[in-house]
Amino acid sequence: xxxxxxxxxxxxxxxxxxxxxxxxxxxKIVDELVVAILRNSEKGTPLFTVPxxxxxITEAVAGFANxxxxxxxxxxxxxxxxxxxxxxLRGIRAISDYEYEFQMAxxxxxxxxxxxxxFMMPAEKYTYVxxxxxxxxxxxxxxxxxxxxxLVVERLKAKVPARVGG
Ligand code: PNS
Numbered sequence: 001x002x003x004x005x006x007x008x009x010x011x012x013x014x015x016x017x018x019x020x021x022x023x024x025x026x027x028k029i030v031d032e033l034v035v036a037i038l039r040n041s042e043k044g045t046p047l048f049t050v051p052x053x054x055x056x057i058t059e060a061v062a063g064f065a066n067x068x069x070x071x072x073x074x075x076x077x078x079x080x081x082x083x084x085x086x087x088x089l090r091g092i093r094a095i096s097d098y099e100y101e102f103q104m105a106x107x108x109x110x111x112x113x114x115x116x117x118x119f120m121m122p123a124e125k126y127t128y129v130x131x132x133x134x135x136x137x138x139x140x141x142x143x144x145x146x147x148x149x150x151l152v153v154e155r156l157k158a159k160v161p162a163r164v165g166g
Contacts, residue, residue: 003031006087006118007080009072012037012053013046014152015060016134018126022091025120027064034083035061039073047135047159060149077112087116093127 008026012019012035027033035057039050048056050071061067072079080088088108090101105117121127129147138144138156145153 004087005032005034005083005085006030006089007034007036007076007083007085008089009036009038009076009079011041011043011046011131012057013041013043013048013131014053014134014148014155015057016126016129016131016148016152017146018091018093018122018129020060020149021122021126022089022120023061023064023067025122026089026118027067030087030089031066033064033067033089034085035067035069036076036079037069037071038076039071048155052155056149056152056155059151075111077108077115080115081112085115087118089118089120091122092119093122093129 006026008023010019023033023035037050037053037057046053054069054071058069061069070083076088088105090105092098092101101117101119105119108115108117122129126147134144134148134156139160144156148156
């Protein structure tokens with residue numbers, strides 16, 4: 001039988017409802033979806049450790065029978081090959097995402113012409129949501145409850161000291 005396995009890679013610091021929306025969409029069209037957290041991110045110091053992120057995502061995707069969570073470092077194409085995945089799933093929120101995503105997809109294609117990148121768009125209500133904005137807004141005392149899973153809100157509260165007003 002012909003089954004399609006895809007990797008949904010990212011930093012996920014932290015997981016947002018936009019990510020979850022994409023996972024739900026991806027899980028409907030591929031047989032197996034692996035959410036893969038990059039361990040050696042170049043994005044500076046993360047707020048959550050890799051095990052913390054892995055735990056949060058595992059809890060958040062528990063309801064999807066065909067979604068698993070893993071971590072990786074090195075090249076995404078090498079991880080995908082080791083996993084026997086045929087595709088990489090990425091979300092595009094706005095035109096501003098396109099250039100970066102296009103470059104990555106083309107580089108990954110150069111590195112492994114057999115690996116396809118699938119782009120999906122999250123629900124409109126999440127088009128402006130990013131992990132970076134969530135962290136920034138939460139750290140300044142803003143309400144992010146509609147934008148991340150409640151288990152992430154709890155983790156944010158535990159991680160980020162309450163902001164004293166002023
Ligand atoms: O959530 P992000 O930070 O946008 O995800 C970026 C990610 C993890 C998909 C990307 O940085 C990646 O695949 N890194 C692994 C290293 C790699 O394969 N680099 C070459 C791809 S152009």
